[in-house]
Amino acid sequence: MLFSSMTFIFLFMPIVCVVYLLAKKSLQNMLLLIASLLFYAWGGPNYLAIMLLNILINYTGALYIDRSVSHKKTFLTLTVVVNLGILIYFKYCSFLIDNINGLLSYDLPLLEVIMPIGISFYTFQAMSYVIDVYRGEVKAQRNIYKLALYISLFPQLVAGPIVKYHDVNHQIDNRTVNFRKVTYGVKRFIIGLSKKILLANTLGAVADKIFSQPVEQFDSATAWIGAVAYALQLFYDFSGYSDMAIGLGYIFGFKFLENFNYPYISRSITEFWRRWHISLSTWFKEYLYIPLGGNRISPVRTYVNLFIVFLATGIWHGASWNFVVWGLWNGLFIIMERITNWHKKDGPIIRFIQHGYTIFIFLIGWVMFRATNMTYAWDYLKNMFGFISKHTLSHDFIYYVDHIELLAFGVAVLCSMPLFTKMLTLSDKHVILKSLINAWLIVLFILSTALIASSTYNPFIYFRF
Amino acid sequence: MMTLTSKKKRLLLTAILTVLLTVLLAPVYSDNNMFASILESTHQNKIARIDIFNAGNRDNKIEILPPPPHLNVQYPEWCRYPNGQCSMLEAKISRDWRTYTLQFKVIHDGLITIGLRGPYKASGQARFPVIVDYKDMRINDQPLLSSIQKNWHDAPYNYSFSARDGDVITLSFQTRKHHFRFSDFLTFYHLNGHLLFCVVIISFFIFYKVVQYISRFKIIERNSRIDIIFLCFFFLLLFMPMMRINDDDWLAAENRKAHPYVPLFTNHQFNQAYGTQVENWFNDHFFGRTQLVRLNAFIQKLNRVISNKAAVFDTQTNWLFNDSQINQHVFPNYNPALLASIEKFHAFLSQNGISFYLFIVPSKTDLYADFVPGYKNIPKIQNEAQIRFLEKNASFPVIFPIEALRQAARKDYVYFKTEHHWTEWGAFIGYQTLMERIRKDFPGVHEVKETDYVTFYDKRVRGDWERHFTLGQTFQMMNLPYDPQKLLDTEYKYYTPIHEITPTVTDIPYYKIKSFRNPDPNASAIKVFLAGTSMNENLLQFLPYSFRQLTYYRLNNVQNVSYQDGFKIASKYKNDILKMDPDIFILSINSENIPELLNLMRD
Structure with a gap:
């Protein structure tokens, strides 16, 4: 089930919210667990088995790690290997076989494995739990239902944020739901839904129009429009989903950490990764970069560690060379920034150049991320820089960006900067501002649901006689 | 504004909400939409x-x-x-x-x-x-x-x-x-007093609790009244769509059946697709769907132009154009290669005593470029340079009926507004131009007249292989949130032959063929092999009536054949051509198909 579906918004969410809010505190965890399992099983109950297996493995693994004195590391390794094994099997198997066949001229048959939704997210969450137990930061959870709730909690199950166990373990046992949290949660949910439906989907249509064509069919300016549209789509899609997850978390009394913090205003790629998908970058920092030695050993080792982290970040995003190259592209600039330290310099002109540089680098990166393969990505980049001179088709600008899409573009650019944050803070003190914001949120909610409802409108072409 | 701090006010609000819910739940305890009926009557x-x-x-x-x-x-x-x-x-x-x-x-x-x-x-x-x-x-x-x-x-x-x-x-x-009389409750609405009593009492108790619950936020927790209203309104909105599930099984505006509800267990088996099926069912039946779709349509209409990957739509005039027809192809000069390819094919036909005609049907935008919304760079004629080159240099007749269609477009629609095909009136004009040229070589060929047909007007669209009336393919490509019946605002002229010939139709992998045999003894004993794209479907309302036999091979949208491969006529249909031994071969394509003619002799 998707947050942006009619069934979720108008069937699942109201029922779960009201039952949860009216239920006794002792029943709330059980209700949330049932709702989460139902949410996950909705699209296909078969995948539920994989998640339940994941819960069982990590529950058992953590108990052994906790009890063992001399074999803690063995049990940790075993649990992590099994977790990664499942993830690799479902997510990377076809990619690996394909590459082995290509490299070694084998003819291994490709496995027809369908990836369970959200497996990357819940596997990482589960691993954070066993690692935390191994480190002694938390005690192993003896109640399997509570661990199941942590791993399967539906607000962040499908698209994050990746919640680390040590951030929420106390909240599972002891959290409060109050009016203020529910109100904030609802507002945050509406903001997230609007980001996803009104901005990300609209800009996604622009990016799709451009990226679905052969590169010879559009000029450089169009290629840049496509890259910017996709950058904005990706931000609003992902951060919208995170907002919805955080909002739902608040409604149920949880406080999840922020996942995005205006990444497009960054002045360096280092800063960008502090603001973009924060839960993933901190996960890699805590569970990979620091265990590898972080920046404490030597400069060269630091660069190697960064390289490994960004290679892993790329691979985590998908089973394709595009993602690997994209990860390394980001890693490369982070290493360069660490070597030169130029991103730490300040001054009005330098700041402007730093912004330009960062936007340029992440736009190039997003082209690799969006392209269906590296060949297309390379050709697209060549087109962006005018290296494809012969275009077989000349489209009009309005074909790519109609008036509503143009409006969405403008709004998306403005909202990617922290221009309106103060307004929300001020609204608590100003009655009129608060009323206006609340009314506007209701309007946004209705507009978003109108767009979702329209996607279910599907006229049949033939007249029935 | 009500503060809900006094018991009296809470009771008043409870009573108001109870009445509202009782009115909403009228179908539970009465028939015939009681309150609306009383109000109307x-x-x-x-x-x-x-x-x-x-x-x-x-x-x-x-x-x-x-x-x-x-x-x-x-x-x-x-x-x-x-x-x-x-x-x-x-x-x-x-x-x-x-x-x-x-x-x-x-x-x-x-x-x-x-x-x-x-x-x-x-x-x-x-x-x-x-x-x-x-x-x-x-x-x-x-x-x-x-x-x-x-x-x-x-x-x-x-x-x-x-x-x-x-x-x-x-x-x-x-x-x-x-x-209105009290007895009307029983006569017209079959009011069930017991159920009404239950509804009122249960509603009252529910709302009493709800109001008490909500008022706590203000009285005890001292929360913002604006936020209390906001939250109540939000949750009301959340519950509204499920309050009344529409049980219609036919969605008239969408011209389709609504998804039915499929239970969790069907035939004693667990339904694996239950979740998806419930989503489909809910999407078609929730309360307020029509209003939400209309709202989105209204907002979209504020936009003069709507475009997606497939097409562009003018929200004010209801003209729709396919993407492939509104963009300028900028190919390098391939005219000599193009001509050589067609000449080679022509030579093959000549060797076998077959006359060859290249019939190029203009694109919709060649006629209606002014109606493409917001576009500045629409080609006046798609692939005009190639067409003019062929007209000038080819050793075979090239028929491009643009002028005749432009004249005809002043009288009536020659292309559909919601589809890229020409209308039957447009096809009739094209047919006349084609026949004018063929009759120069075959003077005895019979040319049909409008009097051979019963003509009628219809707002619906019929332009492709299946010969069904549709909403228009371009409309379908865009999946616009509008009532298609309202979008069809134009009547088009249709032709039904008085003595209709029913073709033999073959639609199998690799072949899409329609064969016509004219039983009219006066028809000229000429056999025609027609190959081409979808514009021929309306042309076939006329062309088979001029010849004894006509076999039409569709080149695009053929099962298991790619678009490019469809035009490799020599390798694919050589044997069929020789077997039929036609007198005339007509290659009838759209102006935007011209680059594909490079493939005519390719394997």
Whole structure:
């Protein structure tokens, strides 16, 4: 089930919210667990088995790690290997076989494995739990239902944020739901839904129009429009989903950490990764970069560690060379920034150049991320820089960006900067501002649901006689 | 603003909410949309409806002489039956009795039925009563109704009598808006008092608790009143769509069946796709769907131009254009190669004694470029340089009927607004241009005339292989949130041959063929092999009637054949051509298909 579906918004969410809010505190965890399992099983109950297996493995693994004195590391390794094994099997198997066949001229048959939704997210969450137990930061959870709730909690199950166990373990046992949290949660949910439906989907249509064509069919300016549209789509899609997850978390009394913090205003790629998908970058920092030695050993080792982290970040995003190259592209600039330290310099002109540089680098990166393969990505980049001179088709600008899409573009650019944050803070003190914001949120909610409802409108072409 | 701090205020709010919910839940304890019906019958309705039907033969009817004031007389098409035509009269009504007297003449002997009823009113697909009071009905001054009759559309008071052709009947009656009586609850709405009692009590207790719960936020927690209202409104919105599930199984605006509800267990087996099926069912049935779709359509309409990957739509004129036709192809100069490819194919045909004609159908934008919204760089004619080069240098006839179509477009639509194909009128113009050229080489060939057809106008679109009336393929590509029936705002001219030839149709992997055999002994004994794209579908309303035999090979949209491979005619259809041994080979394509002619002789 998707947050942006009619069934979720108008069937699942109201029922779960009201039952949860009216239920006794002792029943709330059980209700949330049932709702989460139902949410996950909705699209296909078969995948539920994989998640339940994941819960069982990590529950058992953590108990052994906790009890063992001399074999803690063995049990940790075993649990992590099994977790990664499942993830690799479902997510990377076809990619690996394909590459082995290509490299070694084998003819291994490709496995027809369908990836369970959200497996990357819940596997990482589960691993954070066993690692935390191994480190002694938390005690192993003896109640399997509570661990199941942590791993399967539906607000962040499908698209994050990746919640680390040590951030929420106390909240599972002891959290409060109050009016203020529910109100904030609802507002945050509406903001997230609007980001996803009104901005990300609209800009996604622009990016799709451009990226679905052969590169010879559009000029450089169009290629840049496509890259910017996709950058904005990706931000609003992902951060919208995170907002919805955080909002739902608040409604149920949880406080999840922020996942995005205006990444497009960054002045360096280092800063960008502090603001973009924060839960993933901190996960890699805590569970990979620091265990590898972080920046404490030597400069060269630091660069190697960064390289490994960004290679892993790329691979985590998908089973394709595009993602690997994209990860390394980001890693490369982070290493360069660490070597030169130029991103730490300040001054009005330098700041402007730093912004330009960062936007340029992440736009190039997003082209690799969006392209269906590296060949297309390379050709697209060549087109962006005018290296494809012969275009077989000349489209009009309005074909790519109609008036509503143009409006969405403008709004998306403005909202990617922290221009309106103060307004929300001020609204608590100003009655009129608060009323206006609340009314506007209701309007946004209705507009978003109108767009979702329209996607279910599907006229049949033939007249029935 | 209500602070909810006093018990009295809480009780008042509870009572208001209870009444509201009781009204909403009326279908639970009554029939016939009770509250809407009462409101309509006693206040909003302004007309009484009287139907007069003369049953007998097809031509039976009545004629109102002369229509009295305050009476609207109609002879609607839906009221025409095989045994006669009925008349519908609408009389203005008010709270007081009004007397109406009218005379009508009987046309042909028959059984006259006078029906006193209320106007038609429906909510969704369910009709509900709008009650109208009648009394003192007289026919030729003979009293027939003494007591007050309370009638509605589906429960009229009917009186029948025989009449002869030419009889003049005088009808009078009194009518008024319905005066509501307590007994109406039972008569019209089958009110179930026990259920009503339960609904009121349960609603009251629920709301009492809810109001108490909400008021706690203000009284105890001292939360913002604005946020309390916001949250209540949000949760109300969340619950609204599931409050009333629409049980219609046909979505008229979308011209399709609604997804049915499929249970979790079907045939004693667990339904694996339950979640998806419930989503589909809910998406089609939730309350407020139509309103939300309309809202989105309204917002979209603020946008002059809507475009997606497939097409562009002008929201003001309802013109739609396919992406492939609105963009300028900028190919390098390949004219000599193109000509060489076609000449090679021509040589192959000539060797076998077959005359070759290249018929290029213009694109929709070649005719209607001015209607493409917001575009500045539309080519005047798609691939014009190639067409002109071929016209000038080819050793075979090249027919490009752009001028004839431009002339014809001044009189009527030659292309559909919601599809990229030409209309049958457009195809007829194209046919005439093509035949003019063929008749230079084959003077004896019969050319069909408009008189060989029954013509009619229709707002729907018919332009492709299946010969079904549709909404238009371009419309379908865009999946616009509009009622397609409203979008079809234009009538197109259609041709039905008086002596229609039914083709033999083959639609299998690798082959898509229509074969016509003309039984008319006067038809010229010429065999034609026609190959081409979808514009030929409407051309086939005319072309087969000029020849003894015509076989049409569709080149695109053929199962298991790619678009490019479809044009490799020599390798693919060589044997078919030689086997048929036609006198004429017509290659009939769209102007945007021209680059594909490089593939004619390729393997």
